[in-house]
Every structure is written in C-alpha cells, then in structure tokens.
Amino acid sequence: MKFLILASLTLAAPLALAAGTSPDDSFYRSIAAGGMSEVDMGKLAAQKSTDPKVKSFAQMMVKDHSAANQKLESLASSKQIALPKSLSPSDAATRTELESLSGASFDKSYIQSQLKGHEKTVSLLEKEISSGQDAEAKAFAQSVLPTVKHHLDAVRELASEEGVQSASR
16 A cells, blocks of 8 residues: 555656646746736726826726737646636736825836836746747737737837836836
8 A cells, every 4th residue: 555655656746736837837927927017007097096097008008918818828738737817926016006096196106116027027028038948828828928028018108208218227
C-alpha cells in the first residue's frame, strides 16, 4: 500500500508542476489580471470622473479590455489554465485609493495608474512575443499589442493635458 501511494505521489508531482508553471502560464495569469483590473478601474472612472475625456477613455478601457479578456478566457480555458477571478492585492489597493478620491484628484490618480498599467502591459506583451513558447499565447499578444499601444498613447496624451507625469519617466 505504501508503494502505491508513493508511486501515485511520484507520478502526480511532475504533472502538477507541468500544469500552470510555465512562463506562458504566468503570462496568461498576468495579462488576465491586468485586463480584469482595466475593466474594473474603467467602470469606476466612467462613474466617478468629472472630466469628459477621462470618462471617454475609461469607457474605451471597459469595451476594449472586456473583448480581449473574453478571447483570453476562451484560450486559457482550452488549455486548462486557471485565470484569476479577483483583483490582485496591488490592484485592489489602487482601487481602494481611487474610491476615496473625487474630482481632479481622482482623475489624476486614475490617469497615473493607467500610465503605469499600460506601460507594464506593453512590456509584458512584447516579452511574450519575443520569448514565449506557446504559439497561441504569442499570437494573442501580437493581436492585442496594437490596441494596448493605442491606449498608452491615448493616456499619455490625456496625462499631458492634465499635467500628470509618468512614474517611469
């Protein structure tokens, strides 16, 4: 009996490691977490912002990232990769901070978070395209990179208009 249990554990361990530990699996989870955050924060900004340009940007985030999230969910599901179902602790903290703000201070903080988030997402997508092993993950990254770059350009323009500096600059 001990041998059977030991054999089962020995065989199960590599399978457990193989499921969900590759860099591509990490990409799926990271990009899903970011997309979920974009939709969540976009809905909040569409509701709380006092600036029509910020509201319009936020609505674009909800629309575009919801569509990308659906494609990613379908792809990850076909590969049996579990994606996060809630905001990361960092994104939850940002949301809590944004909820406490209003007016121009809300808009500026939202824009700052969007600059940071989109810069990080462009980097993540470019890394997957250049070094990912999963052809479908790479194709997904290639398909959404132009949209995310467009978002980054749009939020940089918004930041310039509002006098918000990027944290990475």
